[in-house]
Amino acid sequence: MGADRELRRRLRTGDSEAFGLLFEQEANTVYRYCFRRTADSALAEELTSTVFLQAWRRRDKLAEVDNLIAWLLGIATNVVRNQRRSLRRYRAALARLPRYDSSADHAEDANARLDDERAMRAVLAAVDRLPRRDQEVLALCVWSELSYEEATRALGVPVGTVRSRLARARRRLRELAGASEHEKVSEDIATGEGTR
């Protein structure tokens, strides 16, 4: 906990090496979130970098942040929501960053990535029937396993709102699951499995 406090102190002072460390620790958390919202690994990688560039820009807000992951995923939520604008804003910086060279992947890795994208597209197709705000709560509370309180900080809405949105998402998915193949899974969500 002390190390985390020290990291936040360094981040607040604009220590770029500390941001590098934060990136190393949390890049995959943010990447997974972005991937699950877009089903596109290349785009998710760009969005991940964008999230950290945005976080750097907002580092003066860190004094009010008590959970770095919730803070980063809150930024990621906005970045995904406004992805065109965000990517445009950081276009020059992103162009200077190296891309992950997927062509260097082994065939197995490439196949796995394509499988992941295909599976994620199917998930998003099902979830797409929910309102966007409910999707965000689902992605944070169920997929990224944030608590209600953490999701509250990430989204900047009251905890009651998070609860009601999640409940609505569960109910809606249960309804949609009726005759679909998602029935069992939707029930998992409905019973709160996967939610802290």
Add this chain to the structure above:
Amino acid sequence: MKTNLTRPPAPELPREAVLRRRAHLVEELQRQQRTERPSRRPFYVIVAALVLLGIAAPALGLDDRLRRFVAGEPAPAPVKDVFGRQLPRSVIVERAHGVMSITTARGERVLLWAAPTRLGGRCTFLQIQGNQPSSPDPNGSLACETREGLAQPRTGPFISATWEEVRLRDGTLLRLVFGSLSQRSRIRALELRTQGRPPLVLRLARDFFLAEWPAHTRVGTLIGRDVRGRVVARRQLAPLLEQTATPPAVPALGRVIRARALYGGHEWYMFTATQGEELCVGANLGGPEEKGCNARRPERFTEGPIELYGPGASQDPGNTSGAWDRVWFYGFVAPAVARLVLLSSDCSREVLPIQGHAFLHLARGERLRAGAVPSLLIAYSVSGKEIGRARLQLIPAGRPESEYSRPLPPASCGASKQPAR
């Protein structure tokens, strides 16, 4: 395959990719730190200053400079010259300005210039740079819209558009689509849909657009969409001409001087040149060079072995006599023609040079005033046999327009005789 909504895929970036990206990210952050802007206040100050300048400029006599700044790049002198010489006099030449430019896939630069007219209309000039650099005149096409055309009542946004085909020096065809929008504020995006190609989103510059036409398509529709993506304007374009599958091999356009003389201290000359399937004819009569290219008709020589264009004639200011100061004509002869003779009204004969089946002649004022008016062209074969004639129907200078249908009578000087070699 079952879709698990609670536990979707959880891919990870490879460790080495994260580390590499971390290093670059830190570098980028340090770079940003060095160039970071402490405050946005200067930005707001500049915006406020610009607003104030907009209000105060007319009072300070700066409105013209400000207008130029806002309205776009002022047109250079050669472009203004084109506006001034080739368009109605109502065009306000000094307000000709650049609207937008593109670079084609092959690297040609195309510029769109516009100038308002005193009557509330607008003229545009589409300039293709680099097509004919030897010519001092910009090369391109001109079009005007009247005030009525621009302001006619519309029920909604309207797309005014056309396409342009330009044969380049190497024989390839450059195809462009350009135009303007009315009620621009209601059209957020404009796209060109063509057969079998993905929609092409066109860049908009104020009310204008300009783009290269997608290859291998002839039919297209322009679609304007509002901020919500709804179609609010549609324009079907006339199909483009069939493209020649393989353009013929063409030599670079070269100036071929056919006639030259000094007049008032200036050299004046005329030339012809072929460019792809087009015949270009240019003239410089002591002023700016004028040049135009026309498609060569495939049905050539249907009326004989001489294909004649002209004659043209002009008089200088102050010359009120019945004589022209210069007369010119040009054309092509069939391959069977070995010799071309010009017979003038004073019965003089002159062998005209033929180059690449093309001929051009410019008769000078002193010869004209002496009564040697070009009258008849006679074509001879290699064996010296006359194989065709073409009459030069020149109208005497100063004759009223109502008498234009009565050209000068042809000379009758025993034209069937062989010319002196």
